[in-house]
Amino acid sequence: MKKFSLTLVTMITCVLLFSFSNTNKADTMKTDREIREEHIATTLENAWDKYDLSSFQIGITDPMIWIEVEKIEHKKEIIEYLEKNVSKSDLNHYKIDIREKDKNT
Template identity: 60%
Template structure:
Protein backbone atom coordinates (compact mmCIF):
# COMPACT_ATOMS: atom_id res chain seq x y z
CA UNK A 1 0.00 0.00 0.00
CA UNK A 2 2.82 2.39 0.87
CA UNK A 3 4.35 1.83 -2.60
CA UNK A 4 1.10 2.83 -4.37
CA UNK A 5 0.79 6.04 -2.35
CA UNK A 6 4.39 6.98 -3.08
CA UNK A 7 3.96 6.24 -6.79
CA UNK A 8 0.75 8.28 -6.90
CA UNK A 9 2.47 11.20 -5.19
CA UNK A 10 5.40 11.09 -7.63
CA UNK A 11 3.04 10.96 -10.61
CA UNK A 12 1.00 13.92 -9.33
CA UNK A 13 4.16 15.98 -8.77
CA UNK A 14 5.51 15.02 -12.20
CA UNK A 15 2.23 15.89 -13.92
CA UNK A 16 2.09 19.23 -12.10
CA UNK A 17 5.63 20.08 -13.18
CA UNK A 18 4.86 19.19 -16.79
CA UNK A 19 1.71 21.34 -16.80
CA UNK A 20 3.46 24.32 -15.22
CA UNK A 21 6.36 24.11 -17.67
CA UNK A 22 3.98 23.76 -20.64
CA UNK A 23 1.98 26.85 -19.62
CA UNK A 24 5.18 28.85 -19.10
CA UNK A 25 6.63 27.76 -22.46
CA UNK A 26 3.38 28.64 -24.25
CA UNK A 27 3.34 32.07 -22.62
CA UNK A 28 6.89 32.79 -23.76
CA UNK A 29 6.02 31.75 -27.31
CA UNK A 30 2.96 33.98 -27.50
CA UNK A 31 4.34 37.10 -25.88
CA UNK A 32 6.36 38.67 -28.66
CA UNK A 33 7.45 42.25 -28.71
CA UNK A 34 6.12 44.74 -31.25
CA UNK A 35 9.53 44.66 -32.96
CA UNK A 36 9.46 40.87 -33.30
CA UNK A 37 5.94 40.96 -34.71
CA UNK A 38 6.91 43.72 -37.17
CA UNK A 39 9.95 41.73 -38.33
CA UNK A 40 7.80 38.63 -38.84
CA UNK A 41 5.26 40.54 -40.95
CA UNK A 42 7.99 42.02 -43.14
CA UNK A 43 9.84 38.70 -43.49
CA UNK A 44 6.64 36.91 -44.47
CA UNK A 45 5.87 39.51 -47.13
CA UNK A 46 9.39 39.21 -48.57
CA UNK A 47 9.38 35.40 -48.49
CA UNK A 48 6.07 35.31 -50.37
CA UNK A 49 7.75 36.68 -53.53
CA UNK A 50 11.18 35.06 -53.15
CA UNK A 51 11.17 33.50 -56.61
CA UNK A 52 9.08 36.13 -58.38
CA UNK A 53 11.76 38.81 -57.92
CA UNK A 54 14.87 36.57 -57.96
CA UNK A 55 15.69 37.10 -54.30
CA UNK A 56 19.13 35.86 -53.23
CA UNK A 57 18.85 36.79 -49.55
CA UNK A 58 17.45 39.35 -47.15
CA UNK A 59 18.06 40.52 -43.63
CA UNK A 60 16.09 42.72 -41.30
CA UNK A 61 18.46 44.67 -39.09
CA UNK A 62 18.01 44.57 -35.36
CA UNK A 63 20.63 47.08 -34.28
CA UNK A 64 20.66 48.92 -37.62
CA UNK A 65 17.16 49.79 -38.83
CA UNK A 66 17.75 48.54 -42.37
CA UNK A 67 16.08 45.93 -44.54
CA UNK A 68 18.81 44.50 -46.78
CA UNK A 69 17.53 42.81 -49.91
CA UNK A 70 19.98 41.05 -52.21
CA UNK A 71 18.70 39.99 -55.63
CA UNK A 72 20.20 37.95 -58.42
CA UNK A 73 19.64 40.89 -60.80
CA UNK A 74 18.91 44.56 -60.22
CA UNK A 75 16.10 44.40 -62.80
CA UNK A 76 13.48 44.23 -60.05
CA UNK A 77 14.51 47.11 -57.78
CA UNK A 78 11.45 49.25 -58.56
CA UNK A 79 9.18 46.23 -58.28
CA UNK A 80 10.61 45.41 -54.85
CA UNK A 81 9.98 48.91 -53.56
CA UNK A 82 6.46 48.97 -54.99
CA UNK A 83 5.72 45.52 -53.61
CA UNK A 84 6.89 46.44 -50.11
CA UNK A 85 4.87 49.66 -50.12
CA UNK A 86 1.73 47.76 -51.13
CA UNK A 87 2.15 44.66 -48.96
CA UNK A 88 3.76 45.95 -45.77
CA UNK A 89 2.06 48.61 -43.69
CA UNK A 90 3.59 52.07 -43.59
CA UNK A 91 3.73 51.84 -39.80
CA UNK A 92 6.04 48.81 -40.17
CA UNK A 93 8.17 50.27 -42.98
CA UNK A 94 8.71 53.63 -41.28
CA UNK A 95 11.07 51.94 -38.83
CA UNK A 96 13.51 50.90 -41.56
CA UNK A 97 15.56 52.09 -44.49
CA UNK A 98 15.57 49.74 -47.46
CA UNK A 99 18.74 48.79 -49.31
CA UNK A 100 18.53 46.67 -52.44
CA UNK A 101 21.67 45.34 -54.06
CA UNK A 102 22.68 42.80 -56.67
CA UNK A 103 24.37 39.59 -55.61
CA UNK A 104 28.00 39.48 -56.67
Protein backbone atom coordinates in the same frame (compact mmCIF):
# COMPACT_ATOMS: atom_id res chain seq x y z
CA MET B 1 -6.88 30.32 14.55
CA LYS B 2 -8.11 27.80 11.95
CA LYS B 3 -9.92 30.52 10.05
CA PHE B 4 -6.78 32.71 10.02
CA SER B 5 -4.61 29.81 8.79
CA LEU B 6 -7.09 28.91 6.08
CA THR B 7 -7.29 32.54 4.92
CA LEU B 8 -3.49 32.83 4.89
CA VAL B 9 -3.05 29.63 2.87
CA THR B 10 -5.73 30.75 0.40
CA MET B 11 -4.09 34.15 -0.07
CA ILE B 12 -0.64 32.63 -0.61
CA THR B 13 -2.06 30.18 -3.15
CA CYS B 14 -3.78 32.99 -5.04
CA VAL B 15 -0.61 35.08 -5.12
CA LEU B 16 1.45 32.13 -6.39
CA LEU B 17 -1.08 31.26 -9.09
CA PHE B 18 -1.34 34.87 -10.22
CA SER B 19 2.43 35.32 -10.45
CA PHE B 20 2.81 32.01 -12.32
CA SER B 21 0.19 32.94 -14.92
CA ASN B 22 1.79 36.36 -15.51
CA THR B 23 5.22 34.79 -15.98
CA ASN B 24 3.90 32.44 -18.66
CA LYS B 25 2.23 35.28 -20.57
CA ALA B 26 5.42 37.33 -20.56
CA ASP B 27 7.38 34.40 -21.98
CA THR B 28 4.99 33.82 -24.88
CA MET B 29 4.06 37.37 -25.87
CA LYS B 30 5.85 38.80 -28.89
CA THR B 31 7.09 42.36 -29.01
CA ASP B 32 5.96 44.78 -31.70
CA ARG B 33 9.42 44.53 -33.25
CA GLU B 34 9.20 40.73 -33.50
CA ILE B 35 5.74 40.87 -35.07
CA ARG B 36 6.89 43.55 -37.53
CA GLU B 37 9.98 41.50 -38.50
CA GLU B 38 7.91 38.34 -39.00
CA HIS B 39 5.46 40.16 -41.26
CA ILE B 40 8.23 41.69 -43.38
CA ALA B 41 10.10 38.37 -43.59
CA THR B 42 6.94 36.55 -44.69
CA THR B 43 6.29 39.20 -47.33
CA LEU B 44 9.84 38.88 -48.68
CA GLU B 45 9.66 35.08 -48.68
CA ASN B 46 6.48 35.31 -50.75
CA ALA B 47 8.34 37.54 -53.24
CA TRP B 48 11.39 35.25 -53.41
CA ASP B 49 10.73 33.63 -56.80
CA LYS B 50 8.78 36.49 -58.34
CA TYR B 51 11.65 38.98 -58.02
CA ASP B 52 14.66 36.60 -58.05
CA LEU B 53 15.70 37.39 -54.49
CA SER B 54 19.01 35.87 -53.49
CA SER B 55 18.87 36.74 -49.79
CA PHE B 56 17.49 39.21 -47.30
CA GLN B 57 18.15 40.26 -43.74
CA ILE B 58 16.23 42.43 -41.33
CA GLY B 59 18.49 44.35 -38.96
CA ILE B 60 17.72 44.41 -35.27
CA THR B 61 20.26 46.89 -33.91
CA ASP B 62 20.63 48.62 -37.28
CA PRO B 63 17.12 49.35 -38.61
CA MET B 64 17.80 48.21 -42.15
CA ILE B 65 16.29 45.70 -44.54
CA TRP B 66 19.04 44.29 -46.76
CA ILE B 67 17.86 42.59 -49.92
CA GLU B 68 20.14 40.91 -52.44
CA VAL B 69 18.68 40.22 -55.89
CA GLU B 70 19.89 38.36 -58.96
CA LYS B 71 18.93 41.30 -61.22
CA ILE B 72 18.93 44.89 -59.99
CA GLU B 73 16.23 45.72 -62.57
CA HIS B 74 13.65 44.47 -60.05
CA LYS B 75 14.57 47.10 -57.44
CA LYS B 76 11.63 49.43 -58.09
CA GLU B 77 9.18 46.52 -58.26
CA ILE B 78 10.42 45.12 -54.94
CA ILE B 79 9.98 48.46 -53.20
CA GLU B 80 6.46 48.78 -54.64
CA TYR B 81 5.68 45.22 -53.53
CA LEU B 82 6.85 45.97 -49.98
CA GLU B 83 4.84 49.21 -49.88
CA LYS B 84 1.75 47.34 -51.06
CA ASN B 85 2.06 44.36 -48.69
CA VAL B 86 3.60 45.86 -45.54
CA SER B 87 2.04 48.71 -43.62
CA LYS B 88 3.66 52.10 -43.96
CA SER B 89 4.07 52.34 -40.18
CA ASP B 90 6.08 49.09 -40.21
CA LEU B 91 8.26 50.18 -43.12
CA ASN B 92 8.93 53.55 -41.49
CA HIS B 93 11.08 51.74 -38.91
CA TYR B 94 13.59 50.67 -41.56
CA LYS B 95 15.74 51.86 -44.41
CA ILE B 96 15.76 49.55 -47.41
CA ASP B 97 18.99 48.59 -49.16
CA ILE B 98 18.61 46.54 -52.36
CA ARG B 99 21.75 45.34 -54.11
CA GLU B 100 22.58 43.04 -56.96
CA LYS B 101 24.19 39.76 -56.03
CA ASP B 102 27.93 39.68 -56.60
CA LYS B 103 28.44 37.48 -59.66
CA ASN B 104 31.79 36.21 -58.27
CA THR B 105 30.20 34.38 -55.33
